[in-house]
Amino acid sequence: MKDFIIIGHKAVTDTFSLNDLPGAAGRMDILCRCVNAALFLSHDLRRDVRVFLIHKGGPSPPKLVRFEGSAVRYLSPDERSAASLIKKALEKNIQDFWTESTPGISVRNGDLEGLLKEMGKKIIYLREDGEDVRQKEFQEVFDPLFVLGDHLGLTGEEERIVLDYNPEIMSVGPLSLHADHCIVLLHNEMDRNIFRTPRIM
Numbered sequence: 625m626k627d628f629i630i631i632g633h634k635a636v637t638d639t640f641s642l643n644d645l646p647g648a649a650g651r652m653d654i655l656c657r658c659v660n661a662a663l664f665l666s667h668d669l670r671r672d673v674r675v676f677l678i679h680k681g682g683p684s685p686p687k688l689v690r691f692e693g694s695a696v697r698y699l700s701p702d703e704r705s706a707a708s709l710i711k712k713a714l715e716k717n718i719q720d721f722w723t724e725s726t727p728g729i730s731v732r733n734g735d736l737e738g739l740l741k742e743m744g745k746k747i748i749y750l751r752e753d754g755e756d757v758r759q760k761e762f763q764e765v766f767d768p769l770f771v772l773g774d775h776l777g778l779t780g781e782e783e784r785i786v787l788d789y790n791p792e793i794m795s796v797g798p799l800s801l802h803a804d805h806c807i808v809l810l811h812n813e814m815d816r817n818i819f820r821t822p823r824i825m
């Protein structure tokens with residue numbers, strides 16, 4: 625299972641208008657593009673992927689929204705489609721445990737620290753100055769958890785929480801990219817590694 629966490633520092637925690645994802649919804653467009661980059665193939669979904677969105681905007685942060693590639697329905701590859709499913713999730717009566725809002729999408733109260741603790745996985749923190757991802761043999765990592773920031777990166781406090789888990793810090797290239805572009809590049813590296821590995825039939 626490949627897991628991605630994306631931190632949305634401004635992403636709202638209540639219902640929102642689909643007509644202003646970058647503005648009033650708190651850069652919800654970034655989170656939607658990350659969902660699409662993580663889950664979509666051409667005419668198919670990556671069923672071995674989960675995406676965790678951390679919403680830290682008003683009025684009642686923090687909230688977690690989870691997309692499960694193996695179960696998700698009614699998602700098409702445009703920002704508005706992902707946004708409408710996130711909106712439905714945020715309109716639920718949100719509890720301290722996961723509640724499914726639509727197939728494959730769940731929501732709960734929660735923050736980065738609790739999520740990392742609960743998942744208990746090897747963390748790969750995506751940062752511009754990290755080790756080149758091309759040095760990595762991805763078939764060695766069966767169960768990666770990638771952590772990415774939004775347009776604001778990670779705060780000092782978030783970085784401290786992640787570093788407590790002794791993550792690998794990896795870079796996908798020499799320039800600072802959009803988080804969804806990083807996800808596409810990561811998938812490509814993993815796909816190339818996996819499909820290059822000889823298979824015994």
Ligand SMILES: C[S@@+](CC[C@H](N)C(=O)[O-])C[C@H]1O[C@@H](n2cnc3c(N)ncnc32)[C@H](O)[C@@H]1O
Nearest residue numbers: 750751752772773777795796797799800801803
């Ligand atoms: C738009 S960037 C954040 C830029 C922000 N101004 C900063 O300084 O952190 C969004 C996220 O994508 C990831 N990212 C961007 N470029 C990267 C790169 N070359 N290698 C690894 N991760 C990268 C990081 O996780 C970053 O937090």
